[in-house]
Amino acid sequence: MLNQSDTAIDARAVSRNSNDLGQGDGRVRVARLSFLQDQEIFPQEVPATRLYRVLSGAVRTVRLLCDGRRQIGAFHFPGDWFGLSADGAHRFGAEAVSDAVVEAYPRSVLTLGGAAGPCAGPENAIVLQLARAEDHLLLLGRKTAEERVAAFLCDLNARGIRELPMRRQDIADYLGLTIETVSRMLSHLQRSGLVEIAHSRSLRILKEDALSTLAA
Amino acid sequence: MLNQSDTAIDARAVSRNSNDLGQGDGRVRVARLSFLQDQEIFPQEVPATRLYRVLSGAVRTVRLLCDGRRQIGAFHFPGDWFGLSADGAHRFGAEAVSDAVVEAYPRSVLTLGGAAGPCAGPENAIVLQLARAEDHLLLLGRKTAEERVAAFLCDLNARGIRELPMRRQDIADYLGLTIETVSRMLSHLQRSGLVEIAHSRSLRILKEDALSTLAA
DNA sequence: CGGTGCCTTGAATTTATTCAATGGTTGTGG
DNA sequence: CCACAACCATTGAATAAATTCAAGGCACCG
Numbered sequence: 001m002l003n004q005s006d007t008a009i010d011a012r013a014v015s016r017n018s019n020d021l022g023q024g025d026g027r028v029r030v031a032r033l034s035f036l037q038d039q040e041i042f043p044q045e046v047p048a049t050r051l052y053r054v055l056s057g058a059v060r061t062v063r064l065l066c067d068g069r070r071q072i073g074a075f076h077f078p079g080d081w082f083g084l085s086a087d088g089a090h091r092f093g094a095e096a097v098s099d100a101v102v103e104a105y106p107r108s109v110l111t112l113g114g115a116a117g118p119c120a121g122p123e124n125a126i127v128l129q130l131a132r133a134e135d136h137l138l139l140l141g142r143k144t145a146e147e148r149v150a151a152f153l154c155d156l157n158a159r160g161i162r163e164l165p166m167r168r169q170d171i172a173d174y175l176g177l178t179i180e181t182v183s184r185m186l187s188h189l190q191r192s193g194l195v196e197i198a199h200s201r202s203l204r205i206l207k208e209d210a211l212s213t214l215a216a
Numbered sequence: 217m218l219n220q221s222d223t224a225i226d227a228r229a230v231s232r233n234s235n236d237l238g239q240g241d242g243r244v245r246v247a248r249l250s251f252l253q254d255q256e257i258f259p260q261e262v263p264a265t266r267l268y269r270v271l272s273g274a275v276r277t278v279r280l281l282c283d284g285r286r287q288i289g290a291f292h293f294p295g296d297w298f299g300l301s302a303d304g305a306h307r308f309g310a311e312a313v314s315d316a317v318v319e320a321y322p323r324s325v326l327t328l329g330g331a332a333g334p335c336a337g338p339e340n341a342i343v344l345q346l347a348r349a350e351d352h353l354l355l356l357g358r359k360t361a362e363e364r365v366a367a368f369l370c371d372l373n374a375r376g377i378r379e380l381p382m383r384r385q386d387i388a389d390y391l392g393l394t395i396e397t398v399s400r401m402l403s404h405l406q407r408s409g410l411v412e413i414a415h416s417r418s419l420r421i422l423k424e425d426a427l428s429t430l431a432a
Numbered sequence: 433c434g435g436t437g438c439c440t441t442g443a444a445t446t447t448a449t450t451c452a453a454t455g456g457t458t459g460t461g462g
Numbered sequence: 463c464c465a466c467a468a469c470c471a472t473t474g475a476a477t478a479a480a481t482t483c484a485a486g487g488c489a490c491c492g
Contacts, residue, residue, distance in 0.1 A: 140356035141392030176357030
């Protein structure tokens with residue numbers, strides 16, 4: 001079903017290299033990893049030993065219910081940190097949405113710099129991730145289907161994403177909807193002239209204000 | 217509407233005292249604050265300057281949509297940390313569910329101990345809060361009304377809470393449902409003999425396994 | 433005793449889902 | 463090059479789930 005298995009070994013071809021994190025505390029070992037579309041980066045419910053950062057492509061965090069229902073916790077794009085879940089075990093697994101390259105850091109980088117470091121570091125990423133999760137709670141708990149889709153497009157737009165790397169099923173599982181509902185709402189937003197989505201994938205916001213108003 | 221206003225000043229009667237946090241880094245100034253039921257502890261969208269811990273009572277974190285829709289992010293009980301949202305601004309405000317006493321710490325305690333400290337510290341609380349938020353994402357995005365209510369009761373039970381301090385409206389806003397649906401589901405769980413709820417408030421789990429199975 | 437606030441229950445309605453069919457694109461093999 | 467299969471997205475109609483609307487009950491308080 002997923003194009004893993006045989007090609008996975010080749011895809012995981014790992015090139016390790018040392019790298020200075022810039023915190024003055026010596027060098028940190030960083031692994032660079034490549035993944036094919038839909039390949040698993042780390043599974044759900046496994047001890048979180050490393051932190052990751054997206055270099056290229058896109059990553060989703062995924063959680064499955066025993067009967068197959070799926071929730072996507074977040075999408076991560078180049079520059080974004082992920083895998084900071086819990087120190088005990090990841091609540092969500094991580095998978096490549098498209099072919100992707102990520103860097104893996106030892107967990108120790110979290111406590112390297114303390115509060116003094118630059119704002120782009122992983123310490124702030126944890127707080128950013130919590131903020132994103134809390135925003136998403138509001139969306140899932142209280143917004144309508146149309147508001148969810150509008151908010152999703154606004155968020156992508158704000159993050160500079162102009163090409164949807166994920167399938168409708170991913171969007172649906174992120175927004176707590178079905179693919180059909182997502183599709184209907186996208187069609188509706190297009191008919192209303194707020195956005196334009198070519199070939200199901202390329203995103204163009206035509207009326208940004210109206211869209212963000214709709215996103216509630 | 218809320219019993220704030222006049223009595224608020226009295227209620228906020230603050231007793232400050234010095235306190236050793238146990239991290240060996242000297243003493244930290246801790247304020248002890250009391251709040252009446254439904255009183256605001258800190259508002260939504262305000263810089264997060266302090267960390268809080270519940271001493272007694274219960275606290276909810278709240279976020280409002282402009283049209284009045286409300287989402288509760290979490291409930292906090294004695295021993296729980298809260299207010300760790302973002303360093304920029306709180307995504308959620310905090311309010312007392314019942315009369316409550318909390319301790320307020322300076323934000324600096326977050327970086328005091330690093331990774332070496334005991335597991336009960338605020339550093340782990342941030343990660344715990346993220347884990348809770350992620351669990352809640354799954355609940356809001358993919359669970360049915362009955363599963364949500366069952367999961368809520370299971371969670372309270374696991375945290376040792378046997379008395380519901382919050383109103384039905386709070387439960388509804390936490391679970392992304394309406395009060396009527398919450399009430400119906402509670403009635404249904406009682407008719408099924410899984411739980412017993414006396415006087416709308418006291419919680420007794422009769423079939424823990426069955427309930428947690430229902431919680432999915 | 434009457435009033436208020438909160439909870440519960442039933443019926444009607446709405447929203448999103450499920451079921452079903454169709455269209456478009458891509459890649460493969462004849 | 464075209465036919466065909468596989469996969470994904472879209473659309474319509476029927477269904478199910480939760481909400482909204484409405485009424486009534488219970489406890490608490492002045």
